[in-house]
Amino acid sequence: MSTIAIISSFADETQCVQAVEELRAAQVGDFNTFSPIPSHKIEHAIGRSKSPVRWLVLAGGISGVLTGLAITIGTTYEWRLNAGGRPLLSWPPFIVICFELMVLLGGIFGFFGVLMLSGVPTTTMAPGYDGRFGEDRFGIVVRCDEAEAARVESMLKESGAEEVVREDEAQPR
Amino acid sequence: MAAAPKIPVEPSYRDIDRSVLRVMEPAGLAYWAWIGFCFTLVAIAAGFWLRQIYSGLGVTGLRQPVMWAIYITNFVFWVGIAHSGTLISAILFLFRTKWRTAVYRAAETMTIFAVATAGLFPLIHLGRVWFFYWLLPYPNQRYLQPDFRSPLVWDAFAVSTYLTISALFWTMGLIPDVANAREAATGWRKKFYTALAMGWQGTDRQWRHYSMAYLLMAGLATPLVLSVHSVVSWDFAMAINPGWHSTIFAPYFVAGAIFSGVAMVITLLIPMRKLLGIEDLLTEWHFDNLAKVVLLTSLVVSYAYITEAFMTWYTGDPIEQMTFHMRYFGPWGWMYWVMVLCNCVIPLLLFSPRIRVNMRALWIITIFVNIGMWFERFVIIAGSLTANIEPSQWAGYRPSITEIMITVGSFAWFVGLFSLFAKFLPIISMTELKEGIVWLRKALKMDRVKAA
Incomplete structure (x- = not known):
C-alpha cells in the first residue's frame, strides 16, 4: 500500500485547530501544519513537548x-x-x-x-507548501495510506477546510 | 508616492500584508536623491576622519584636560538612542504590551543602526585607530593583557554583545516576514528575499522552535539592555572626576537612554508613516502610548537632575559643589538650562491627551528631547572636564570643524541606513501585526470614529 499526501487549507485558525484535534484522535498517518503566525492553539492541539x-x-x-x-x-x-x-x-x-x-x-x-x-537554511520546500500559507491561510498536510485517504479527506472537509487535494492532484502555484 | 489606499476598518491578514509589502515596491527619484544626499554627507565626514587619521588628534579641539568631548558625547547619545528598540522589542514583548507590534520592527532597526553608529565613535576617538584590537584579550608574546578592572574594557564587551544580540534578535523576527515578501516579489528581489528567508515555510515544527527561542532571546535581551547603558555610565562614574563620580549614574543613564530612544522612534516614525503611506498601520493609539513612555521617562530624568543637585549639596564636598556651580552658572551654563528646558519642561506638554495625538506637536516635542539629551551628555562629559579638581587646570573647549562634520556625518549615516532599510525590508512586522490583529482593529475603529 502506498503512502500519499493530502493537502488542505483553512481560512480560520479555529477550524485548523479542530481538524488537528480530530486527526490526532483518529490516529491516522502523520501530519504537519503551515501557518502565517506562530499559533499557540495549533501547537497545543498537536501536543508536542516544549522545544529543546x-x-x-x-x-x-x-x-x-x-x-x-x-x-x-x-x-x-x-x-x-x-x-x-x-x-x-x-x-x-x-x-x-x-x-x-x-x-x-x-x-x-x-x-x-x-x-x-527547524531545518533552515534549506532550498527544498516541504511537500504541500504554498505561498498562501505565509499570508492568510492555515494548512495541514497529512501523509497516510491510500486506504485511509477518503476518511482523512472527509474529516478535513467536515472541520471546515476550504480545499482538500491529494499531492498528485496539487498544481504548483 | 501616491496616496495609500485606506485599509478596511476590519483588516484581514491579507490587508496587512498588502499594506506592508506595498512600501517595498521600487522607489522613485526623490528617494534616491535623499539616499544620495545622506551618503554624500557620510563621504564628507569620512574624508575628515581620514584627514584626522593622517595628521593625528590635533585636528580636533581636544586639549588637556578636555580629552573627552563631542566624540564621546556622540557615542553615549547613539548608544542611548539604541535603547528604545530593545525596550520595545524585548521588554514590552515580555510584558505582552499590545501596541508594540506595529512599532517594534522600526524601533529595533533603529537600534541596530544606532549601535552601529555609536560603535564608530570610540574608534574615531582613537589616535591610532589601527590598534583598536588592543582592547580585546588575545595571546601575544609579551603576555600583555587588558585590565578587566577598567570600565572601558567592560564597554567593549557590552557594546559588541549588544550589537550582536540585537542583530540576531532582529534577523530572527525578519525571517518569517521576508519569507512573505519572497512570495510576492519578482525578478532580482525574489532572489534576494529567497536567500534571506533561508527556506522558511512556517511549519508547526519551525514555529515551535521559533516561539521558544524568541521568548528566551527577549529574556536575555532585557537584562542586557539595562546592563549596556549602566556599563556606559560607569565609564564616567568609576572615575573620581567631580561631576562623574556618582552612584546614581546607572539608573540615571538608563532612564535617559529610554527617554531619548523613544523620542527618536517618534521623530522617525511620524514622517515615515506619511511618506510610506502606512498611516493605517501606525495609528494615533500607537503614538499616544509612545508619548506616554516619553513623558514617564522625562519625569524620571527630571528627578535624577534634582537628586544629582541634592547629593552635591548634601555631601558638602567643595570640589563637587564647584563643578556643579560651574555647570549651572559657568560659561556653559546656558547648555544646562537648554537641557532642562528640552528634557524637563517641554515634555510636560505630553500630559495633554490632545497633544499626544497631534502629530505635528509630538514631532516638534521629540526633536526638542533629542536636542536636550545630546546637550545632557555634552554637559556631563565635556562640561565636567572643563572645571576639574585643580582650578589651575581649568580650560575651555571649542569643537573643530572635523568634530562637527563627523557628527553631522553620523546623523546622515544613521538616517541613510534607516531609509535604505525602510524601502527594502519589511519595516513593520507582518507576523506580529497579524498575531495582534484584534488590537489593530480596535485602534483603527477608534481612529475612524474620531475622524468621522
Whole structure:
C-alpha cells in the first residue's frame, strides 16, 4: 500500500485547530501544519513537548559564563598587575564580563539552534507548501495510506477546510 | 508616492500584508536623491576622519584636560538612542504590551543602526585607530593583557554583545516576514528575499522552535539592555572626576537612554508613516502610548537632575559643589538650562491627551528631547572636564570643524541606513501585526470614529 499526501487549507485558525484535534484522535498517518503566525492553539492541539532550543540557550549561557571566567582569570594570571597589594582577582568587574558573555553565547546558541532545529537554511520546500500559507491561510498536510485517504479527506472537509487535494492532484502555484 | 489606499476598518491578514509589502515596491527619484544626499554627507565626514587619521588628534579641539568631548558625547547619545528598540522589542514583548507590534520592527532597526553608529565613535576617538584590537584579550608574546578592572574594557564587551544580540534578535523576527515578501516579489528581489528567508515555510515544527527561542532571546535581551547603558555610565562614574563620580549614574543613564530612544522612534516614525503611506498601520493609539513612555521617562530624568543637585549639596564636598556651580552658572551654563528646558519642561506638554495625538506637536516635542539629551551628555562629559579638581587646570573647549562634520556625518549615516532599510525590508512586522490583529482593529475603529 502506498503512502500519499493530502493537502488542505483553512481560512480560520479555529477550524485548523479542530481538524488537528480530530486527526490526532483518529490516529491516522502523520501530519504537519503551515501557518502565517506562530499559533499557540495549533501547537497545543498537536501536543508536542516544549522545544529543546531552551537547552541550547542554557548550554550557551553556561559556556558564556565559563568563557568569561576563563579569560578574566586567565589573563589576570598572565599579566599580574599588583594594585597596592590587593587580591589579584577582582571578582566584581569579572561579573560584568561573565554576564555579557553569558548573554552573547546564550543568544548565539539560541539563534543558530532555531535554524538547526527547524531545518533552515534549506532550498527544498516541504511537500504541500504554498505561498498562501505565509499570508492568510492555515494548512495541514497529512501523509497516510491510500486506504485511509477518503476518511482523512472527509474529516478535513467536515472541520471546515476550504480545499482538500491529494499531492498528485496539487498544481504548483 | 501616491496616496495609500485606506485599509478596511476590519483588516484581514491579507490587508496587512498588502499594506506592508506595498512600501517595498521600487522607489522613485526623490528617494534616491535623499539616499544620495545622506551618503554624500557620510563621504564628507569620512574624508575628515581620514584627514584626522593622517595628521593625528590635533585636528580636533581636544586639549588637556578636555580629552573627552563631542566624540564621546556622540557615542553615549547613539548608544542611548539604541535603547528604545530593545525596550520595545524585548521588554514590552515580555510584558505582552499590545501596541508594540506595529512599532517594534522600526524601533529595533533603529537600534541596530544606532549601535552601529555609536560603535564608530570610540574608534574615531582613537589616535591610532589601527590598534583598536588592543582592547580585546588575545595571546601575544609579551603576555600583555587588558585590565578587566577598567570600565572601558567592560564597554567593549557590552557594546559588541549588544550589537550582536540585537542583530540576531532582529534577523530572527525578519525571517518569517521576508519569507512573505519572497512570495510576492519578482525578478532580482525574489532572489534576494529567497536567500534571506533561508527556506522558511512556517511549519508547526519551525514555529515551535521559533516561539521558544524568541521568548528566551527577549529574556536575555532585557537584562542586557539595562546592563549596556549602566556599563556606559560607569565609564564616567568609576572615575573620581567631580561631576562623574556618582552612584546614581546607572539608573540615571538608563532612564535617559529610554527617554531619548523613544523620542527618536517618534521623530522617525511620524514622517515615515506619511511618506510610506502606512498611516493605517501606525495609528494615533500607537503614538499616544509612545508619548506616554516619553513623558514617564522625562519625569524620571527630571528627578535624577534634582537628586544629582541634592547629593552635591548634601555631601558638602567643595570640589563637587564647584563643578556643579560651574555647570549651572559657568560659561556653559546656558547648555544646562537648554537641557532642562528640552528634557524637563517641554515634555510636560505630553500630559495633554490632545497633544499626544497631534502629530505635528509630538514631532516638534521629540526633536526638542533629542536636542536636550545630546546637550545632557555634552554637559556631563565635556562640561565636567572643563572645571576639574585643580582650578589651575581649568580650560575651555571649542569643537573643530572635523568634530562637527563627523557628527553631522553620523546623523546622515544613521538616517541613510534607516531609509535604505525602510524601502527594502519589511519595516513593520507582518507576523506580529497579524498575531495582534484584534488590537489593530480596535485602534483603527477608534481612529475612524474620531475622524468621522
